[in-house]
Every structure is written in C-alpha cells, then in structure tokens.
Amino acid sequence: MTARTDPWSPTPTRILRVRRETRDTFTVELEGQNRAFEPGQFNMLYLFGIGEVPVSISGDPGNPDVLVHTIRAVGTTTLAMKRQAKRGSALGVRGPFGSAWPVRAAEGDDLLIMAGGLGLAPLRPVMYHALRHRQRFGRVTLLYGARSPEDLLFRSEHGRWARKDCVVEVTVDRAGPNWVGRVGVVPALVDVTPLDPARTTAMLCGPEVMMRFSVRTLEARGLAHERIFVSMERSMKCAVGFCGHCQFGPTFVCKDGPVLRLDRIARLFGKREI
C-alpha cells in the first residue's frame, strides 16, 4: 500500500486494464492500492512528461482493489493518455479530492440520478453504492442521455441495473431509424418519472446547460434546491484550492466541489462570466 501524505506529488500507479467505451472515451483500471473514495470524488491523473488532469472516479466504492477512471480524449493530455495508456504502464495519481454525492444523507429517500454524456462517470459509483445497499433507499431512478446511441456509456450495465430494482431511462439527442429507444433530451425524461418532492434527492452531472435545463424541470415538479446536487467540473489545475483556476464565484470547484448543493450556488448557476 502506498502512503498518500503529500497531495502535491503523484503516486505512480500501474494500469491493470484499458477498455474502449466509445469512439473517444476509454476506461482505465488502475491498481487500487486500497485507496478509499467517496462517490463523486476525483483524482488528478498525471501522464508523465505530458500533463495532469482531474478525472472523476467511475468505479465501485466498495472495491478498493481497483481504481477506475473513464476518460474522454478531448485535448493534449487526454488524447495522449488514450494513445499511451496500456496494461502494465503507469499513471501518476494524486487524490482523491473533492466533495462527494450525499449518499448517506439521502438514505431513506428516493434517488433521482440525472446524467448527460460523460456525466455518468462520476455518478456510476452512486449506482454501485445504491444497488449494493438497495434497501437503504426508496425508488432509485437513473435518467441518462447522450448524443447518439454510439455515445452511450456503460451500456452493458444498464440492463443489469434495471434488473436490480432500479428504473433506468435512456435517451439520445439524435438517432437513425434502427434505434428503438427514446430520442430527446434528458430533462424530458423528468416528465415521465414519478417524483415525490418531499422525499427525493436529485444528483446531476453533465454539461452545464443540460444541468440548468434539468434543474428548471425539477423546480417545476416542486423539488427544492436543498434536494438538488450538481457536480461542477470546471477546469482546474492545482486541485487544492490554491491557484484559482476553477473558481466559481466565491466557490473553488476543487476544494468546495465538484459536488455542490444547488441552493449554495443557485445565485451563480447559469449566470454569465463568473
């Protein structure tokens, strides 16, 4: 086991497996080294000689033997990771950092999990947690949307989750005639979901605009901001509240977030240039 005393220095960590998820997204499984984490937290992943990026943990919090990250290749570091990450090679890991989804406070409640695109990655640990402790929650509902059927993440798991007494509603923004599932945006799924505002905790992650539109539909169903949690994944550098890169008004995403309760940021949510 590796001690993690210095949040500034990455621990070289061996890759056990790399799995292709979609055209631009892949999952790396690293040696867990017994790192405990809370659903919603992230690590800083360092590709030696290239760069370091914050990436949410997408694996099972009940299995400390593997550390799982799902990465979309979008720029310098993540594209290089996609090329270079191989079984047996290593990534530097610092973390875990950040706030977590309120899975304990939400016990006894219905869970409404809303994910768009890659936003399912930091919410998958919530699914694993909720299904492992299914009796601690009321209704568990996942509303998930992606750009197209080919962009859906973790497809093989959706059916498994649905079989474990969880409602899984999937939608895509666009599709050809062979897709028999839903076509439309994630907020539209709220309309087809039973929702008791007095006992629902909602957890949202996805592009900010998708979260804003989703929040509006949840408000319309009477859900209070105190019951809505969002993960703000603004870009960051240091991850320890030092550099100001990820500042969101008075909030540092890295230090106070990424998971934030909506009433604490509602004033800023959707405002320009903060």
Add this chain to the structure above:
Amino acid sequence: MENLERLLREHDFLKDLAQPQAASLVSCVKNLRFESGAFLMREGDEASTFYLLRRGRVVLEVDVPGKGPLVMESLGPGDIVGLSWLFPPHRVHIDARAVDPVVALAFDGGCLRGKMEEDHDLGFALTRRLLAETYKRLQRVRLQRLDVYANP
C-alpha cells in the same frame, strides 16, 4: 361514450378539463390502435388528426436524402402528436411512426376546430394546453440544438 369521456379526462393533456367540456369532445374522438411500424401520419398528408398517446412509443422522423430517416424525438403515453391540423394549410410536416404497439385517442381535426370556435371557453382551455406543450417542445429542441455533448 361515457368510456371515451373517461379516457379523455384521464389523459395528461386534458387533465382537469371541466366535465361538460370533456363530454362535448367525445363526438370528435376515436380510440385507435397502431401496429409497431405503422405511421400515425406522414409528411405531406392532409393534417386531419390530433392524437393523444395512451400507450406505446411514437417517433417523429424526417427523411434526409442520402442519410435516411432521422429521428427527431420520441414521444410516449401522455404526449400529444400533431399540431398542423390547427392551422391552414393543414399539411403534415413530419412523419410519426409507431415503434411499439400504440394506442391513441384520435381527434378529427376539423371537428375539434369546430368545437373550439363554437365554445371559446373550450377553445381557450385547449389553446392554452397546446401552447404549453409547444413551449415544452421548443425548450427541448433548443437544448437538442445546442448539441451539448459535442467536443469541448
């Protein structure tokens, strides 16, 4: 008849409509079934029907030359299908295809327009609901158009 009135009042679109108003609509409506794959309406047809979906899923699709049919949105129980019956020239703009066995309440558009003209209170109640549905649809389309999952 009474049964149709109950079905009408049970549908999300007509929820809380006054009983006499719902009763007056019964003569315009039929309960229809569609096999999976059947079209509820096709682009270019005369727009004569307004559907309230009760069961099954329907996709709205546009045929794009070279690409084939592109699905714009899927709709299900509680949703409405068809707006072109309301305005001249009453032409359908988009294909609506059942992807499941579908059950829908089908209004004769001309009959419904007549009722709305005759009784402006009813006309106002329905117009308001149609506007609310259209606005919801517009918001979805806006979000879809933003293509939020595209590369950053």
